[in-house]
Amino acid sequence: MQNIEPLVRPRIVLLGAGRVAAHLGPALAAAGHPPVAIWSRTAASGVALAARLPAGTAIAPNLHELPPAEVYLLALPDAVVPEVLAAARFAAGALVAHTAGALPLSVFTPYSNQIRGGVFYPLQTFGPGRVIDWATVPLCLEAADAAGLVTLHALAAALSSDVREVSSAQRLQLHVAAVWASNFPNHLLGIGRELLEQAGLPWELLHPLIRETVDKALNQPPFGAQTGPAVRHDAATLTRHDAALATHPRWQMLYRELTASIQATARHELGAGTAAVAGAANNQPDPQL
Known part of the structure; x- marks a missing residue:
C-alpha cells in the first residue's frame, strides 16, 4: 500500500437500514466514525436506525439530496446497488463503497468520472437481536485507487483486527x-x-x-x-x-x-x-x- 495518509475523520453517509446497516451504523459510531446521515428505501427503517445513532444523525429524504461526505457506504442488497448508483447524487470525487460479497468492483466503472469506487465487505451473518463482535469480523477491502483503499483500511481497522485486501474474483x-x-x-x-x-x-x-x-x-x-x-x-x-x-x-x-x-x-x-x-x-x- 502506498504511503498515503488516510482521512482523519471522514464524513460518512450510510445508505441502507437493513440487517448489515443496522449493525454497521452503530459499530462505526462506537468506533468513533458515526455516520452523519443515513438513507433508507423504507422510511420507518431509517428512523429506527437513526434512533440508535448519535443525536443529530440526519435522514436523507431521497437519493438526489444526499448530504456532502467523503465516504458513502452502500449497505444494500446486491441487486439494489446498481439502481442506487444510477439514481444517487454523490459528492463529486467521493469514495463510494458497497458491502456486498458477490458484487464486483467494476459495478462502479460507469461512474468513475464522478466518484471513486470501493468495497467494504464484512464476512459475517447479520440478524436482528444478535450481538456482533466486530473485532473478529474479517473485513475484505477493494478500491479503484490507492487513496480509497487507505481510507477504507483506516475505517476497517477501527472496527476489526482482521482487515484484508481481497480482489473481486477472490471475494466471489x-x-x-x-x-x-x-x-x-x-x-x-x-x-x-x-x-x-x-x-x-x-x-x-x-x-x-x-x-x-x-x-x-x-x-x-x-x-x-x-x-x-x-x-x-x-x-x-x-x-x-x-x-x-x-x-x-x-x-x-x-x-x-x-x-x-x-x-x-x-x-x-x-x-x-x-x-x-x-x-x-x-x-x-x-x-x-
Whole structure:
C-alpha cells in the first residue's frame, strides 16, 4: 500500500437500514466514525436506525439530496446497488463503497468520472437481536485507487483486527464458500429441527452434537472429520433413513444428493491419500539395501 495518509475523520453517509446497516451504523459510531446521515428505501427503517445513532444523525429524504461526505457506504442488497448508483447524487470525487460479497468492483466503472469506487465487505451473518463482535469480523477491502483503499483500511481497522485486501474474483469465491459454510448448514439445521418437532422431540437434543461438529470442523479439515452412515457406506441405515423421509420428497432428494457427495468426496480423499502414501513409499530407501 502506498504511503498515503488516510482521512482523519471522514464524513460518512450510510445508505441502507437493513440487517448489515443496522449493525454497521452503530459499530462505526462506537468506533468513533458515526455516520452523519443515513438513507433508507423504507422510511420507518431509517428512523429506527437513526434512533440508535448519535443525536443529530440526519435522514436523507431521497437519493438526489444526499448530504456532502467523503465516504458513502452502500449497505444494500446486491441487486439494489446498481439502481442506487444510477439514481444517487454523490459528492463529486467521493469514495463510494458497497458491502456486498458477490458484487464486483467494476459495478462502479460507469461512474468513475464522478466518484471513486470501493468495497467494504464484512464476512459475517447479520440478524436482528444478535450481538456482533466486530473485532473478529474479517473485513475484505477493494478500491479503484490507492487513496480509497487507505481510507477504507483506516475505517476497517477501527472496527476489526482482521482487515484484508481481497480482489473481486477472490471475494466471489469467498462468498460462495461462505454460503456453503453458513447458509446451507443453517438450512440443514432447520430441516433437523423440523424432523425433531414432528417426532415430538426437543431441538435441544441436537445442541451438543452441533457444537461438537462445528468445533471439530474448525480444528481439523472437515472432509477428514466426516462421520455418519454415508461415509461408512452403511446401506441398511441409509435405506431406513430414506424411508423415514418418504413424506418429505424434497428433503429425501437432498439427503440422497448429500449422501452421494459425501461418498464421492471420501473416495477422492482416499485415492489422494493412497497416492500420497505410495509416493512417499517410493521415495524411501529399499530396506534390503
